[in-house]
Amino acid sequence: MPExxxxxxxxxxxxxxxxxxxxxxxxxxxxxxxxxxxxxxxxFADALRGNLISAVARRGKFLWFxxxxxxxxxxxxxxxxxxxxxxxxxxxxQARAEHQGPAPDPLRHRRITLTLDDGTQIxxxxxxxxxxxxxxxxxDTADGYAGGCGSDTPQIPACVTHIARDxxxxxxRRADVVAAMRRRRTPIKGVLLNQEVLSGIGNIYADETLWxxxxxPLTSAQDVSAVKAGQLVDGAKEVMLRALDAGGTSFDxxxxxxxxxxxxxxxxxxxxxxxxxxxxxxxxxxxxxxxxGRSCYHCxxxxxxx
Numbered sequence: 001m002p003e004x005x006x007x008x009x010x011x012x013x014x015x016x017x018x019x020x021x022x023x024x025x026x027x028x029x030x031x032x033x034x035x036x037x038x039x040x041x042x043x044f045a046d047a048l049r050g051n052l053i054s055a056v057a058r059r060g061k062f063l064w065f066x067x068x069x070x071x072x073x074x075x076x077x078x079x080x081x082x083x084x085x086x087x088x089x090x091x092x093x094q095a096r097a098e099h100q101g102p103a104p105d106p107l108r109h110r111r112i113t114l115t116l117d118d119g120t121q122i123x124x125x126x127x128x129x130x131x132x133x134x135x136x137x138x139x140d141t142a143d144g145y146a147g148g149c150g151s152d153t154p155q156i157p158a159c160v161t162h163i164a165r166d167x168x169x170x171x172x173r174r175a176d177v178v179a180a181m182r183r184r185r186t187p188i189k190g191v192l193l194n195q196e197v198l199s200g201i202g203n204i205y206a207d208e209t210l211w212x213x214x215x216x217p218l219t220s221a222q223d224v225s226a227v228k229a230g231q232l233v234d235g236a237k238e239v240m241l242r243a244l245d246a247g248g249t250s251f252d253x254x255x256x257x258x259x260x261x262x263x264x265x266x267x268x269x270x271x272x273x274x275x276x277x278x279x280x281x282x283x284x285x286x287x288x289x290x291x292x293g294r295s296c297y298h299c300x301x302x303x304x305x306x
Contacts, residue, residue: 083122086119108125189206205272217303
């Protein structure tokens with residue numbers, strides 16, 4: 001599933017193609033991608049036509065276009081992509097020679113297409129159909145600050161109000177996150193995955209963050225000191241920024257940028273997916289622990305239980 005860095009790469013890639021442009025047409029190829037939308041496919045398309053896109057915003061793994069009619073919310077799910085066709089230029093975040101990987105067929109598994117007033121087409125592509133789009137109403141943010149990265153508006157889609165701010169959000173309050181972490185009695189990895197505590201972190205970046213801070217994934221959150229919890233928040237931000245600079249993590253063609261290229265942070269992973277390989281810190285083989293059906297990759301030498 002795309003996590004914060006991957007969704008932020010997509011958001012940044014969409015901005016130069018969409019902000020200031022008007023939606024002139026909408027094609028719903030597969031209504032299954034409108035499962036959260038109350039309107040019919042025709043009603044959805046009618047509601048979007050003629051809307052100016054004023055911003056592309058993100059909180060955690062949720063992405064939305066700010067429109068006059070409300071928030072056009074997009075969740076990529078397990079395999080969602082946002083691809084640009086017939087655009088004049090490629091977003092700076094994607095135009096990097098280091099990004100490796102194929103450019104998959106942009107029309108395969110196409111579910112929804114937005115056509116803009118300059119002829120650019122934005123395709124929502126989703127092979128596994130866990131993601132989707134829908135038009136939602138805006139509500140005021142609880143703290144009065146902008147709803148997410150990329151937005152100056154102190155509003156957020158109603159469906160995202162339960163999602164916490166993330167480490168790239170300038171209005172995230174580190175002390176509040178640390179306190180929320182330490183109130184839990186569940187394993188610290190589960191707390192990192194809890195989108196109501198700190199959003200945007202999935203299995204990949206949880207393992208990377210825990211390795212970075214030298215914390216065992218199954219340590220009870222209440223046993224993590226305030227100092228160490230702060231290091232986890234800081235470590236998560238450092239890992240996310242490095243992943244963002246690398247274009248995200250791609251293991252296959254399910255995650256690509258708006259121009260169809262894969263990210264290459266997988267080459268820099270220190271823990272996730274490296275079971276049995278030497279720890280990049282101490283050289284001991286990395287261990288795999290199963291927890292609630294998930295694989296937790298960690299170093300027994302560097303990440304001891306409390």
